[in-house]
Structure formats: C-alpha cells, structure tokens
Amino acid sequence: MVLRKLMGIFAVTLIVCGASFATAGIPDLEESTADAATAGTLSLFCLPNGAGSVFSDAYVKGGSGGSTVAADATVTLTLRDGGGFVIPNFPAEDMWLQWTDEATLVVCAGGTIADFDTDASGVTSWNAGLNLGGFAEALVQVRINGDALTSSAGIALHVNSADVNFDGVVNLADVGTFSSDFANPTVQYRSDFANDGVMNVADVGKMALGVGASCP
Helix, strand or coil: CHHHHHHHHHHHHHHHHHHHHHHCCCECCCCCEEEECCCCCEEEEEECCCCCCCHHHEEECCCCCCCCCEECCCEEEECEECCCCECCCCCHHHEEEEECCCCCEEECCCCCECCCCCCCCCEEEECCCCEEEECECCCEEEEECCEECCCCCCECEEEEECCCCCCCECCHHHHHHHHHHHHCCCCCHHHCCCCCCCCCHHHHHHHHHHCCCECC
C-alpha cells in the first residue's frame, strides 16, 4: 500500500514537472505584459524609411488650437512563460506591433519589430522610429510569433505619416492630398502631423521632411 502511494505521488510529480518543463521558455500571452510609458491616447508621426519621430517624441492625442502636449510613447514588453518566469534572449524579429485596423496603413518589411532581443530580465521595447506610412486611429497590439498578448486589449497609440496615401513612398501624390487637407476647414488626422488640431507650418515642415522617403 505504501509503495503504491509512493508510486502515485511520483507519477503526479512527473506530470507536474513535465508540464512545467513543457512551458518553460515558451512565451505566455497572458503572463507577458506590455505598456506605454505615458497613459492615454497617444500620437506618433512616422515615415516609411523609419526617419519619423521616435516613441519618446510622441504627442498626447487631441491637441487643439495649435497646442500640443509632448509624451513618451515608448512601449515596454516583459516576456514571461507559463510559469511566470522571464524569457531572456528572445529574438526581436519575433515580436512586433500590429494595429487592430490597418486598412489605411502600409507597414514596411520588419517595420514594427522590437528594438532588441529580450534582455536578462525578459524585457524589450519599442522607441526607434517605425517604418510605415498611412495612418491608423486604432489600438496597437504587441504580437509574439504572430499572436497578440491577451493580458490587455492593446495600447492606444495612433499613427500618421507624410505617406498620406499609404503606398510606401512619399511623393507628389501625397503632397497633393496633403494640400487638399490643408485647405479643408475640417482637420484630418492623417495630415495633422503635429496633432495640434490645426493645419499649419508645423505640418508643412513634417511633410517636407518626408518627401522622398520610401520603404527600405
């Protein structure tokens, strides 16, 4: 009887240990977490060649009357497995950002991957400029191997770009659309690059900066 009980305990231990071993080092979408440095809805200006704003030079979205509020939109991800243990050295190319609505976006190859592999604490981040054009007013999700984190619905990070028509290059076609938006009394987010609620010289400057930029 004692031997039978011991064998039963041993079998259960093997099952539990086996299950723990099976999830070790495998990202868990609920245990892993990602947040932006600043709360609220944020706005980031991007270019297809990645030469737009870095995340720490973003804005709080919703400026008005020519005023803007600077914000740090840096996204930090802590990657954990099913046991809650951090996962170091996870490849940057297997972690990327994806908006819940990308109908008016063009994302260049590798344009939203993490800045670096996870460090010894299982942490990576997004601060470098993204390689993308177009605009999106939707939540952005952190995806691991193609699957979105389930620990949150996403981050309220909206983006726009001098590549207004989201074809991967900033050219005269974009300048034409921007000019139409500039003359329109109703401000269009896609062309309000300074996110200040008005179309002015700040937006013209960003448009000029982007001319000629294209996906790598």
